[in-house]
Amino acid sequence: MNTLNRGKAISAGKHIATIDGDDLAMNFRFEKQVQFLAEQSDYGLLGTWMERFGERKTTWRYPTGDTAMRLAVLIDNPIGHPSVMFRRGWDHGGPGYNDEAFAYAEDFEYRFRISALWKCENLPEALTL
Numbered sequence: 870m871n872t873l874n875r876g877k878a879i880s881a882g883k884h885i886a887t888i889d890g891d892d893l894a895m896n897f898r899f900e901k902q903v904q905f906l907a908e909q910s911d912y913g914l915l916g917t918w919m920e921r922f923g924e925r926k927t928t929w930r931y932p933t934g935d936t937a938m939r940l941a942v943l944i945d946n947p948i949g950h951p952s953v954m955f956r957r958g959w960d961h962g963g964p965g966y967n968d969e970a971f972a973y974a975e976d977f978e979y980r981f982r983i984s985a986l987w988k989c990e991n992l993p994e995a996l997t998l
Contacts, residue, residue, distance in 0.1 A: 877957075884954050888997065892951035893922075898996035902954040905992065913956045913987025914980060916948035920995035928995050935988040942984045946977050952997040955983060 877885055884903060888894055902915050912935075921927040932938050932947045941947035983989065 880957065883957055885957055886954040888951045892919075893998040894951075895996045895998070898952075899954070901992060901996060905990070906954065906956065909988070909990075911988050912990055914948070914983040914989040915954045916991045917952040917996035918991060918994055919949040919952055919997045922998045930993070931991040933991050933993050935990060938989040938991065939984050942977075942981050942989075946980065948980060948989070948991060949997060952991075956987070 873887070884906060886894075886899060886902065898917060902917070905915055906912060916931060918931060919929045921929075929949060931949060932941045938947045980989075
C-alpha cells in the first residue's frame with residue numbers, strides 16, 4: 870500500500886493506471902481508457918471487464934454505468950483492481966491513493982471516495998487478463 874502511494878506521488882501523467890504483476894493488459898487497454906477519460910471530463914474512475922486466462926477461462930463482467938457503480942460500491946467492489954485507471958489529483962490533496970487507515974480494505978475505500986466526487990464507469994470489454 871505504501872508503494873502505491875509513493876508511485877502516485879512521483880508520477881507525472883494525467884492518469885494513473887494499476888495492474889498487478891500476475892496480470893496482463895491488452896495492447897489497447899490504456900489507449901481506450903485515456904480516450905474515454907479525455908472525452909468524459911466528469912468521470913474520474915474507470916475500469917474494464919477482466920478475463921481469467923488459462924484452463925479456467927472466465928470473464929468478470931463488472932457493473933457498467935455510473936448509477937450502477939455508485940450503488941454497487943455501497944456493498945461491493947464494482948471494479949477490478951488490475952483494470953483501474955483514475956485521474957491524477959482526483960483527491961485534491963487528500964490522503965492519497967490509499968488511506969493507510971484502511972489497511973485491509975484500501976481498494977474499496979479509495980473507490981468509495983472517488984465515487985463521491987466523480988462519475989465512475991467500467992468499459993464493457995475484457996481489456997485486462
